Amino acid sequence: MTAPVLRVQDLVVNFTSFTGGILQRKERVLRAVNGISFDLNAGETLGIVGETGSGKSTLARAILGLIKANRGRVMWEGEDLTLLGEEELRQKRKEIQIVFQDPVASLNPRMTAGDIISEPLWTFYPHMAPLQVEERTRGMMKVVGLLPNQINRYPHEFSGGQCQRIGIARSLVLNPRLVICDEPVSALDVSIQAQIINLLKDLQQKLGLALIFIAHDLSLVKHISNRIMVMYMGSAMELSQREALYRRPLHPYTHALIKSVPIPDPKLAARARQDSWLAGDMPSPYDPPKGCIFNTRCPYKVSRCQTDVPALRRMEQGDWVACHQAEDLDLSIHLDSASGIN
Amino acid sequence: MSLLEVSDLQVKFDTPEGEVQAVNGLDFSVRRGESLAIVGESGAGKSQAVMAIMGLLAENGSACGKAKFKGQDLMQMSRQELNKIRGCEIAMIFQDPMTSLNPFLTIEKQMAEVITHHQGLRREEARAHAVEMLRAVRIPAPEERVKQYPHEFSGGMRQRVMIAMGLLCEPGLLIADEPTTALDVTVQAQITQLVGELRRKSNMAMILITHDLAVVAEICDRVLVMYAGQLVETGSIEDIFYRPQHPYTQGLLASLPRMDRLSDDELHSIPGNPPNLMNLGGGCHFRERCSKVMDVCKDDPPLQVAQDGRQSRCFIEMTDGEIASTETGDSAELVGSGDCEKESTETVE
Numbered sequence: 001m002t003a004p005v006l007r008v009q010d011l012v013v014n015f016t017s018f019t020g021g022i023l024q025r026k027e028r029v030l031r032a033v034n035g036i037s038f039d040l041n042a043g044e045t046l047g048i049v050g051e052t053g054s055g056k057s058t059l060a061r062a063i064l065g066l067i068k069a070n071r072g073r074v075m076w077e078g079e080d081l082t083l084l085g086e087e088e089l090r091q092k093r094k095e096i097q098i099v100f101q102d103p104v105a106s107l108n109p110r111m112t113a114g115d116i117i118s119e120p121l122w123t124f125y126p127h128m129a130p131l132q133v134e135e136r137t138r139g140m141m142k143v144v145g146l147l148p149n150q151i152n153r154y155p156h157e158f159s160g161g162q163c164q165r166i167g168i169a170r171s172l173v174l175n176p177r178l179v180i181c182d183e184p185v186s187a188l189d190v191s192i193q194a195q196i197i198n199l200l201k202d203l204q205q206k207l208g209l210a211l212i213f214i215a216h217d218l219s220l221v222k223h224i225s226n227r228i229m230v231m232y233m234g235s236a237m238e239l240s241q242r243e244a245l246y247r248r249p250l251h252p253y254t255h256a257l258i259k260s261v262p263i264p265d266p267k268l269a270a271r272a273r274q275d276s277w278l279a280g281d282m283p284s285p286y287d288p289p290k291g292c293i294f295n296t297r298c299p300y301k302v303s304r305c306q307t308d309v310p311a312l313r314r315m316e317q318g319d320w321v322a323c324h325q326a327e328d329l330d331l332s333i334h335l336d337s338a339s340g341i342n
Numbered sequence: 343m344s345l346l347e348v349s350d351l352q353v354k355f356d357t358p359e360g361e362v363q364a365v366n367g368l369d370f371s372v373r374r375g376e377s378l379a380i381v382g383e384s385g386a387g388k389s390q391a392v393m394a395i396m397g398l399l400a401e402n403g404s405a406c407g408k409a410k411f412k413g414q415d416l417m418q419m420s421r422q423e424l425n426k427i428r429g430c431e432i433a434m435i436f437q438d439p440m441t442s443l444n445p446f447l448t449i450e451k452q453m454a455e456v457i458t459h460h461q462g463l464r465r466e467e468a469r470a471h472a473v474e475m476l477r478a479v480r481i482p483a484p485e486e487r488v489k490q491y492p493h494e495f496s497g498g499m500r501q502r503v504m505i506a507m508g509l510l511c512e513p514g515l516l517i518a519d520e521p522t523t524a525l526d527v528t529v530q531a532q533i534t535q536l537v538g539e540l541r542r543k544s545n546m547a548m549i550l551i552t553h554d555l556a557v558v559a560e561i562c563d564r565v566l567v568m569y570a571g572q573l574v575e576t577g578s579i580e581d582i583f584y585r586p587q588h589p590y591t592q593g594l595l596a597s598l599p600r601m602d603r604l605s606d607d608e609l610h611s612i613p614g615n616p617p618n619l620m621n622l623g624g625g626c627h628f629r630e631r632c633s634k635v636m637d638v639c640k641d642d643p644p645l646q647v648a649q650d651g652r653q654s655r656c657f658i659e660m661t662d663g664e665i666a667s668t669e670t671g672d673s674a675e676l677v678g679s680g681d682c683e684k685e686s687t688e689t690v691e
Contacts, residue, residue, distance in 0.1 A: 051526040051527075051528060051529075052497070052526050159615040159616070160384070161615060162615065189383040189384055189553055189616075190383075190553060190554070190555070190594060190597050190598060191383060191593060191594060191597045191611060191612035192383075192611075192615070193597070193599075193609075193611075194597040194599075194609040194610060194611035194612075195611040195612075195613070197609055197611075198608050198609055198611055201608070216526060216527065217526075217527040218527075218601065219599040219600070219601050220599050222599065222601070223599055223608075223609050246601070256528060257527065257528065258601060259531075260527040260528045260530065260531035261527055261556070261601045262530070262531070262534065262554070262556035262557050262559065262560055263556060263559065263600070263601060263602050264555050264556040264558075264559050264583065264595065264598045264600065265559055265583060265602065266559045266560075266579045266580060266583055266584075268559075268602055269556075269559040269560040278528045278531070278532075279532075281496045281498060281499065281529070282496075
C-alpha cells in the first residue's frame with residue numbers, strides 16, 4: 001500500500017467566546033473539531049458528511065491552516081503543517097487548494113474571470129511571462145468547461161454553475177495535489193450539480209488529485225467518494241468504504257442520515273415514510289451530552305452510552321466506527337430499487 | 343371543483359437592463375385537499391407566479407391574468423380584500439424561517455397578531471390557541487416556548503413555528519415556498535412528514551414550490567414542471583416519476599442523486615445553463631439543452647393535453663393517454679386574456 005499524502009492526527013479546534021458583562025465575564029469553549037484522525041491516499045476521494053454545526057468546514061480550514069488547530073497534527077508528505085510558519089505554509093498552498101460553497105460570493109466581482117483564475121499564478125510565480133500566464137489561464141478554462149473567449153467577463157455575467165467552474169479553475173491552476181471542496185454544489189440547481197460533480201470526478205481521474213469532498217447529506221458524496229467520514233458535533237462517528245457505508249452503515253447516526261434523504265420515487269417514498277426518522281435537534285455544542293455525543297437522539301442507546309465515550313475503533317472488515325454496540329446492531333439498508341418495487 | 347384556478351398568468355419585471363418575463367402564460371388549478379408541486383430550477387418563475395397571485399410582487403414587477411380562489415379573482419382585489427384572505431384562507435410558508443419572523447417579538451405576540459387580526463379573539467384566547475397550534479407541530483413544552491424569541495429556536499423549530507402560524511386560521515390552501523431547502527436532511531425529513539400529516543388531517547390543499555423532486559415524491563399528488571416561465575409538463579405524481587414525457591423532466595429526474603441505487607454510473611447532467619429571461623425569443627426555450635432537439639424546435643412547441651389532464655409542451659408526441667387537444671404555441675398567444683392584450687398593445691403604442 002502506498003503511504004498516505006495527508007495524515008490528520010487527533011486534530012482539535014476550539015472556539016472561545018465570552019458571555020456576561022465586563023465584571024462577570026465567563027469563558028465558553030466550543031469544541032468544533034474534537035480529535036479527528038484520518039489518512040488520505042494520493043488520488044483518493046474522502047467524503048465528509050454531517051449536519052450544520054458538525055465541524056466539517058472547520059476541519060477543512062484547520063487542515064489548510066486557515067484556522068489554527070489547538071491540538072493535533074496535519075502531516076502533509078511527512079511534514080507537520082501546524083508547525084510551519086506563515087510563509088512556509090503559504091508555499092504549501094501551491095499543493096493544497098480549496099473550492100468554497102458559495103460560487104458567487106467567493107469570487108471578487110470587480111475581477112474578470114481571467115484575473116481570478118490567474119491570480120494564484122501571479123502570486124506564486126511573479127516572474128512568469130504574461131503570455132504564458134494567459135495561455136495557462138485559457139487552458140484551465142477549457143479544462144473546466146468554460147469558453148476561453150469568456151476570459152474578460154465578470155462574475156455577474158456567468159451563471160452559478162459557471163461561477164463554480166471559475167472557482168474550480170482557480171483552485172487547479174497551480175497543479176495542486178489535494179483539493180478540498182467545501183460543499184461545492186449545495187448552492188446550485190440539481191441539473192447543474194450533476195455537471196459539477198462529474199467535472200470534479202473527471203478532473204480527479206485525469207490529474208490524479210486527492211480530493212476531500214464536504215457535503216451536508218449523503219446523496220451526492222456517494223457518486224464521488226472512495227471512503228466517507230460521518231461527523232457529528234465535531235467527532236467522527238464512522239469512517240467507512242463507500243459500498244459498505246450505504247449497504248450496512250455501522251453507526252446509528254449514519255443510518256439515520258441515509259434514511260432521511262428523500263427518495264425520488266413515490267412508491268418507495270411511501271414505504272420509507274413508515275420508518276421513524278431521527279428525532280429532535282442537535283444538542284447545544286456548548287454543553288455536549290456526557291458519554292456518547294449522539295446518545296440524546298440515538299434510538300438504540302443503552303445505559304453505558306450515557307457514561308462512556310465510545311472510541312473510534314476498527315471493525316473486522318476494516319471500517320471505523322465510534323459506537324459501543326456496533327457488533328450487535330444490524331443497520332442494513334433495504335431500499336434498492338430492484339428489490340423495492342415488485 | 344377547483345379551489346384555485348389560475349389562467350394565463352403573466353409576470354414581468356422592469357429592470358435597468360430591460361424587461362424580464364418571469365412567468366409567461368401559466369395555467370394551473372388546485373382542487374380542494376389536493377397537493378400540487380411546482381418544480382423548476384432557479385429562475386423558472388415558480389416563486390414569482392405564486393407571489394403574483396398573492397399580490398406580493400416586488401415594486402418593479404407587474405402581473406396580469408386570472409387567479410380565481412373560491413370563485414373570486416385575487417388579481418382584481420384591493421389590498422384590503424387581499425389582506426382578509428392572505429394569512430387566513432391562504433397561508434404561506436417561506437424558505438428562510440429566520441427572515442420571515444420578527445426578531446424583536448416573542449412567538450406569542452407574532453402568533454396572536456394573526457389570530458386577533460383574522461378572528462378577533464381576545465388575548466388569552468389567542469395565547470391558548472397559539473400554544474395548542476405549537477403543540478400540533480410538536481414543539482416540546484409549548485407553554486414555555488411561546489414566550490421565547492425566534493433566535494432561541496433552532497432552524498427546524500423555527501420552520502415549525504412558521505407552519506403553526508400558517509395553520510392558525512385553518513386555511514383552505516397552504517403555499518409552501520421551498521420550506522425545507524435551508525434545513526438539514528434529518529430536520530427536512532421531520533418537517534416533510536409533519537406537513538404531510540397535518541395536511542391529511544385537515545384536508546388542506548397545498549402548493550409546494552421546490553427545486554427538489556425527491557421531496558415532491560413524498561408528499562404531493564400532482565406535479566407541474568416549469569422552465570423559463572412556462573409550464574413544460576404536468577401530471578399525476580406517478581405519471582411524472584414513472585412516465586415523464588418532456589425531455590426536461592426526464593433530464594431532471596435522471597440528474598437526481600439516488601440513495602436507493604448503488605450504481606457507480608456517472609450522474610446524468612443536463613448540459614448548458616438556463617436561458618436568459620431578458621431575450622428569450624421564440625421556439626422551445628429548452629432546445630439548446632435538450633438531448634432530443636429537432637429542426638422544428640425553432641418554432642413554438644405545442645401544448646399537448648391528454649384526456650386524463652396531463653400536459654406536455656413539446657413536439658415529441660405523448661406516448662400514453664389519449665391526446666384530447668393540441669394547442670399550438672401561436673394560438674395560445676391569441677387566446678390570452680383581454681387585460682393582457684390591452685396592456686401589451688398599450689406598451690407597443
